[in-house]
Amino acid sequence: MEGLAYYIETFGCQMNEQDSLRAGERLKGAGCREVVSPAEADILIVNTCSIRRKAEEKAYSLLGRFRALKRRRPELTIVVAGCVAQQEGERLLDRIPHVDVVCGPHHVSEIGRLVKRSREKRQRFAMVSQMTNSVEDLECPGIPARNGLKAYVTIMEGCNNFCSYCVVPFVRGRERSRPCRSLLEEARHLLERGVKEVTLLGQNVNAYRAPDRMGFGFPDLLAALSGLEGLRRLRFTTSHPKDLSAELIECFGSLPPLCEHIHLPLQSGSDSVLEAMNRGYTRSVYLEKISALRDRVPNVAVTSDMIVGFAGEGLEDFEDTLAAIRHVRFDSIYSFVFSRRPGTRAARLEETVPEGEKLRRLHVLQAVQREISLEKNKALEGETFEVLVEGSSRNGRQWMGRTRTNKIVNFSGPEGLTGRFLPVTVREGCRNSLRGDFAAEHANPEDRGRCLSA
Numbered sequence: 001m002e003g004l005a006y007y008i009e010t011f012g013c014q015m016n017e018q019d020s021l022r023a024g025e026r027l028k029g030a031g032c033r034e035v036v037s038p039a040e041a042d043i044l045i046v047n048t049c050s051i052r053r054k055a056e057e058k059a060y061s062l063l064g065r066f067r068a069l070k071r072r073r074p075e076l077t078i079v080v081a082g083c084v085a086q087q088e089g090e091r092l093l094d095r096i097p098h099v100d101v102v103c104g105p106h107h108v109s110e111i112g113r114l115v116k117r118s119r120e121k122r123q124r125f126a127m128v129s130q131m132t133n134s135v136e137d138l139e140c141p142g143i144p145a146r147n148g149l150k151a152y153v154t155i156m157e158g159c160n161n162f163c164s165y166c167v168v169p170f171v172r173g174r175e176r177s178r179p180c181r182s183l184l185e186e187a188r189h190l191l192e193r194g195v196k197e198v199t200l201l202g203q204n205v206n207a208y209r210a211p212d213r214m215g216f217g218f219p220d221l222l223a224a225l226s227g228l229e230g231l232r233r234l235r236f237t238t239s240h241p242k243d244l245s246a247e248l249i250e251c252f253g254s255l256p257p258l259c260e261h262i263h264l265p266l267q268s269g270s271d272s273v274l275e276a277m278n279r280g281y282t283r284s285v286y287l288e289k290i291s292a293l294r295d296r297v298p299n300v301a302v303t304s305d306m307i308v309g310f311a312g313e314g315l316e317d318f319e320d321t322l323a324a325i326r327h328v329r330f331d332s333i334y335s336f337v338f339s340r341r342p343g344t345r346a347a348r349l350e351e352t353v354p355e356g357e358k359l360r361r362l363h364v365l366q367a368v369q370r371e372i373s374l375e376k377n378k379a380l381e382g383e384t385f386e387v388l389v390e391g392s393s394r395n396g397r398q399w400m401g402r403t404r405t406n407k408i409v410n411f412s413g414p415e416g417l418t419g420r421f422l423p424v425t426v427r428e429g430c431r432n433s434l435r436g437d438f439a440a441e442h443a444n445p446e447d448r449g450r451c452l453s454a
């Protein structure tokens with residue numbers, strides 16, 4: 001494997017991003033190097049997502065483009081990893097003759113070994129067995145994101161909820177939690193390397209149960225991590241509304257690093273749709289939890305996921321969804337059109353909403369939310385927030401950072417601010433971000449000196 005060049009393209013959620021980082025780290029450990037162009041690679045890895053049909057199609061289209069490369073260089077190894085790999089298994093080898101290795105999400109960290117076997121023995125194969133007791137595949141030394149300030153830590157994987165539309169429990173398997181000892185070690189290691197913000201990752205983080213400590217659940221993990229030196233910001237994604245316990249709500253506002261933001265997918269505002277989705281809560285239960293959270297931390301940012309056009313969703317159901325959005329006033333929403341996924345319960349339901357109507361509902365929902373996001377951001381004008389500066393803004397002319405509520409702030413300032421926590425006053429609230437000014441008068445003396453003199 002020494003000297004081989006690999007290229008990874010990642011689709012899907014942060015879980016996949018994290019898996020790709022882990023795979024890359026192992027490949028580098030085996031002497032490989034990463035390249036940014038598929039044409040220069042000896043190993044091509046596509047880490048796939050199958051949450052919606054479109055995500056799956058993107059992976060197939062990229063693999064289609066790799067066919068010409070393989071024709072030119074038959075010694076190339078092409079790997080399909082991730083959730084489509086798990087869903088399709090060996091069928092992928094028949095369907096795409098230029099694919100060499102099919103590797104489910106539980107085997108991504110073994111990619112080096114699998115590629116070696118395929119190259120040495122000239123074999124094509126699928127590795128899609130699922131782990132049930134072991135979490136060894138999730139162990140990792142801790143990898144900071146590119147600018148070294150933020151990192152994800154996978155605390156659990158899989159899901160036992162079986163929402164009727166969702167493939168995740170099938171492709172990622174049942175819930176498995178990592179030992180708290182190794183999580184704390186990983187976090188400590190990251191903080192020693194200068195990471196300031198840690199996001200705990202899992203399909204349902206609230207279901208976390210430490211296998212190495214009796215009765216140690218997610219709130220206990222948050223408390224333990226909050227005590228680590230150097231941790232300024234702690235986040236998590238995603239927690240399920242039905243498992244948002246009073247104990248977890250209490251963590252907000254009492255654990256200093258825990259940021260005032262929660263991503264809490266509602267999916268629909270209609271009780272009958274929620275039931276058909278098997279979400280395990282009603283709209284009023286959801287609203288009560290949000291109100292308990294806001295009682296505790298009034299400025300908490302709440303974001304959500306919504307699905308429109310679920311099988312059986314009538315116009316009144318959709319109106320209920322709009323009403324719920326207007327009631328909660330989310331800071332932002334990821335919204336999707338319902339997509340039938342193979343093997344799920346909802347795939348057997350009769351589709352009642354035509355594609356055009358699904359799209360219409362999506363656009364209506366997004367327009368309603370756009371207005372709310374804008375109003376909420378405008379309401380912040382004149383306020384000053386602590387911003388962690390992540391680097392230069394998209395246009396390269398300003399700085400970009402985030403508030404604790406996870407809002408993007410662009411502002412002007414002198415050189416060398418990356419990695420600093422600075423007070424920034426919001427000058428203008430836009431739909432997806434804030435524009436601000438460095439608030440020298442709020443800065444601690446060290447920051448003031450540095451920013452004004454530079």
Ligand code: SAH
Nearest residue numbers: 165166203238265305306336337338339341
């Ligand atoms: N584990 C997380 C998120 C899972 S996937 C959770 O439960 O909150 C991210 C989002 O994709 C979901 O919240 C849902 O809104 C959307 N999604 C999942 N399956 C879908 C499908 N079949 N069609 C459309 N959207 C879907």
Ligand code: SF4
Nearest residue numbers: 159161162163166168
């Ligand atoms: Fe999918 Fe539901 Fe599990 Fe989220 S909670 S991963 S939507 S089954």
Ligand code: F3S
Nearest residue numbers: 012013049050051083
């Ligand atoms: Fe997609 Fe798999 Fe994540 S289906 S959303 S990559 S868990």
